[in-house]
Amino acid sequence: YFDQYGFEDSKMGARLQQAGYDFFYCREAFGCVFNATTSVDLNYQKYIETGHMAKVLYRKNKKLGRQAGYHFLNLGIARLLSCLGLLKKWTEKIKNQKTINSKDRLILFLFGLIDA
Numbered sequence: 228y229f230d231q232y233g234f235e236d237s238k239m240g241a242r243l244q245q246a247g248y249d250f251f252y253c254r255e256a257f258g259c260v261f262n263a264t265t266s267v268d269l270n271y272q273k274y275i276e277t278g279h280m281a282k283v284l285y286r287k288n289k290k291l292g293r294q295a296g297y298h299f300l301n302l303g304i305a306r307l308l309s310c311l312g313l314l315k316k317w318t319e320k321i322k323n324q325k326t327i328n329s330k331d332r333l334i335l336f337l338f339g340l341i342d343a
Contacts, residue, residue, distance in 0.1 A: 232273045233280035237291050271322055274332050278339020297340060305337040314338055 229235040244250065278296075285292020292298075308314035318338045321331045 229280055229283060231276035231280050233277035234284045234291075234295050235280075237295065238284060238287065241288055241291055267322075267325060267327060270327050271335065274327070274335035275318075275339040275342065278336040278342070280339075281336070282340060296336065301337060301340060305341045308337065309341060314341075 281292060281295040281297040284295050285297040317334050321327060321334060
């Protein structure tokens with residue numbers, strides 16, 4: 228059950244494929260994002276939820292979950308940073324910033340992997 232942001236489209240694609248639907252590449256296809264979050268607070272929560280949902284996806288489909296980032300390397304890094312007290316510290320620091328960069332997104336994702 229996906230009750231937060233992240234990977235609901237991956238799960239839907241896996242279910243469609245299991246049901247026998249074929250997928251193919253279409254160069255002309257494009258996607259649109261509506262109601263995209265722009266505030267730091269919303270994005271902060273969104274990236275943590277992505278980590279949570281990677282764990283949910285892994286429980287439902289191990290292969291997709293690993294592809295989404297729920298694997299031993301990320302879990303090991305997250306647990307190590309947590310034990311050192313750095314993960315929570317960095318997460319709180321990010322919460323007070325005006326922007327979120329790609330390194331920050333990774334830290335929030337890792338936090339989401341182990342924070343239940």
